[in-house]
Amino acid sequence: MRKLLLLALVVLVGFAFIGRLYYLQVYDSASYNPLNDSAVRKVFTYPKRGYVYDRNGELLVANQPSYDVMVIPREVEEFDISEFCALLKITEEQYHKTLDRARAYSPRLPYVFLSNLSKEDYAFLQEKMRKYDGFYIQKRSIRTYRKTIGANVLGDIGEVNQAIINKDPYYSKGDLIGKQGVEKTYEKILRGTKGIKFIQKDRFNRDLGPFKNGEHDTIAKPGKDITITIDSKLQEYGELLMTNKRGGIIAIEPSSGEILAMVSGPTYNPNLLVGRERSKNFNKLYNDSLAQPLFDRGLQAMYPPGSPFKTINALIGLQEGVVTPQDKFRCNLGFNYGNRKMGCHVHRSPADMNLGIYESCNAYFANVYLKIMNKYDSPAKSMDVWSNHVKSFGLGNYLGNDLSVGQPGKIPTANTYNRAHGEGRWYPTFTLSNAIGQGEVLATPIQLANMAAAIGNRGYYYTPHIIKEIQDDTIPSKYTTPNYTSIDEKYFEPVVQGMFDVYNKGTADMVQIPGIEICGKTGTAENFAIIDSVKTQLTDHSIFVAFAPKDNPKIAIAVFIENGYFGSRFAGKMASLMIEKYLKNEITRTDLENFVLRYSLEHEYKKPFSGEPFGINRETILDPISDEEFEALQRKKRRIDSK
């Protein structure tokens, strides 16, 4: 027994030590990576971020140098804090708060103490900084927007957040990353690859020289330039037209799916989100819950599309063989079913397909829709057939484009109604509002523009996209492969003709452009707001969908103006102007242009918040802006033209 005590202890300690070693070295340790080694200093070299050009080669986004004040907390020695703060124009409270945050991040690693000094500040501070141990100035490259347009298209870059750092080891604290728009979707291409130099440190944080003779070092690979499909002139013109209005304009080249313009109103100057003021300005934009400038109405606003959707029903009717272009239906100021009525306006009756489209006759489309719904044994089967046809136009789901935001819209299926009413317990008349693009149908402006492109192409579309060229690379093949609709080419002609006659003799005859054969369709969307917990109707949204020219269209467009009232009142005019601007690069219908520029809808947007009763639609009035403001817009317009 006496012999065994020490022996037992020796064995015990041996096992305990091996257990502890196992814990420290095997169980509790990740595989070695010099990136995570705090004994090795990482010095990053940031490559040039790729430039962004528009489709005509105009430079939209470039870089400018920026200077950050960096801090390594544990190297900070005592000095006159008040003097230092005065130099940086910050309060002492901010100083301590930021330093604490830096310390919490890591006492050894550099932390952005103050970002984006101006060039003047940099020149002034550079010399003085040596006095303050632990602080130094680091040069970085930030964005500069050559034209103050397309904030929603181009997006911006900002400091990467912790969630992304945790997910993607490429990024480290203080790195810049695309936050919105093209900067976000093409981040990997634009950013390039940063270079890393590994330097062996000692415990006093002094450099001892390259780590392993630099065998882990990498050199920075510059980001690639990209060309986007936007026509910056058209974009700028669209943004001008959108002044004092809220809404979206999407213009697409039907033969390629390239997005020519992508306007969202209200917009903002993209340079607001550059540099030191970025987070302040971003929060301001983000918190504007009334105008919602960060909400891209061209991509994210989902509404019942209204009349433009009728064209799809006409096409489905033809494809399913339930109607011919010559079949006529009676319209008695609407369509009666059961004891209910779907109203219509005064026009010739009965209506064939052509008249039905250009007069936008609700009764005509109610009949066509019911014929489709009654074709198959059950309403459910017919509904699914109909739904699949509609979806083949890119409606009811994400388009799969390369834009940083989007909405799927909504196209009902038999299931939608099974869930609402019970299987076999609903009838086609329950779903009649689908006939005129109301009810369960929801679409975004970009989906409508794409739909117009598909009609203009007589049966196919290219997935709308913003990328045109990538330096030394090709764009993804999904943007160059056509998507075919489920409607045969031969059925398109009567519908196209109907849309053409919308301009000739229909609801859009006042917005004709001499010399251009435009096909279009007006629309309105009813909308509501909750005011003092009462659902209150507001003035309709003005919608317009068009493509031109009629044959081999060069542009397809959807315009959506919040509370703009009937389709041709604002949206139709703006669509015509955009088409003319793009195809002719001049404006002959200056009367339309003056109307759009002159009248603001701001008074309309104030109504729900006024606290007073207000009129809508018929009772709304046109509210002109002041002459000075109008002059300013005219000057802006001339500047666009002169370029």
Next chain:
Amino acid sequence: MIRENQRRFGFDWLTIIIYVLLVGFGYINIMSASHNGEITNYFDMSQPYGKQLIFMGLSIVLIILTLSVEAKFYERFASIIYIVAILSLLGLFVFGKDVNGARSWYGIGSMTIQPSEFAKFATALAVAKYISDIQTNLKTIKDQLKVAAIIILPALLILLQNDAGSTLVYASFFFVFYREGLQQVYIIIGFSLVVLAVLALKFGLTATGLIAALIIFGLFFFRRKKRASILQPILILIVSLVFAFGVKLFYNNVLKPHQQNRISLWLRLEKDPAKLERMKKAEAYNLIQSEEAIGAGGFWGKGFMEGTRTTGKFVPEQHTDYIFSTVGEEWGFLGSASVVVLFTLLIIRILYLSEQQKSQFSRVYGYGLASILFVHFTINVGMVMGLIPTVGIPLPFFSYGGSGLWAFTILLFIFIKLDSNKINEW
């Protein structure tokens, strides 16, 4: 027999092989821990790796000397060697040189000699000599006091020179005394006191009192003998409480702040984050760096001279007391576990050989050797891995330093000589 064949010249070659492996591997790690970039001259006398090579060379001379002396010499001259060692410790007060606040060195030219290292084998010899005396009976209080005096004298002198770590090593002789007949109750008392001290510091006096009372009375009623007095457990409890109070008092008033902090870190007593942060830069700095270095090694290690923490000298004193962290970073779990196994094997081998000795002197000496190695190894490696509070003592055969290497070499080889002599006596 087989053993005879293995024992050329009568030496235990297994022990010698382990010794060579440890010293050699130690030297490799000292190179890693002390080089600056590249080693151009292995004999650079301004660098630890260069000096260590000289120390190793001199060790060979010492081994030859130690082995060529008659085995009887050590037993016969044990007392004289002990007296010389004590005198050299005393001499420090007059001729000693201050290094880092400890007056433990003699300076001879550029060399320094640390007599406390050599006092270890001198004390081991003296203890062996005294216990192996026919007249000594460790069960008597008188002899217990005498043998205690043999170890307390050098321990006290070393403590007075501000080398608390080395003082602690002398406690290792308790294992020897126990082996040679010291009553079990001492071990129980010793163990209880350590537990009491830890409890008192970690949970305070009230909780300690409650726990102690529970155990003491529990044992009393459980193992109740006829007519045992209730006074006995009450007395034990009072003594325990007085001791616990004394520990608190000692911790608060006698220990220096840095010693308090080391214990506080070990027992995780400090809750104030600001103070903890400050400790991380002071008392805990070495420990954190050394744990990180060991952890960074992973399973395979980063390889010879490839450790970034070692190259960057993140662990202060890495080539001396913290040499094991170099092993951890550069040789990984594989290398450091091997070192643990080597030490364990070495100590077990010495214990085994000791039990084979016919002469009690050899056996006691061997046991002393094993105990000293065990305590050194446990405290050093335990400290470097954060298992026990920071106590600055070297890792035998491994750490940089002439006095340490030589003293341990002599300590070990005296035993190898004694052991080889056993055959001759047959």
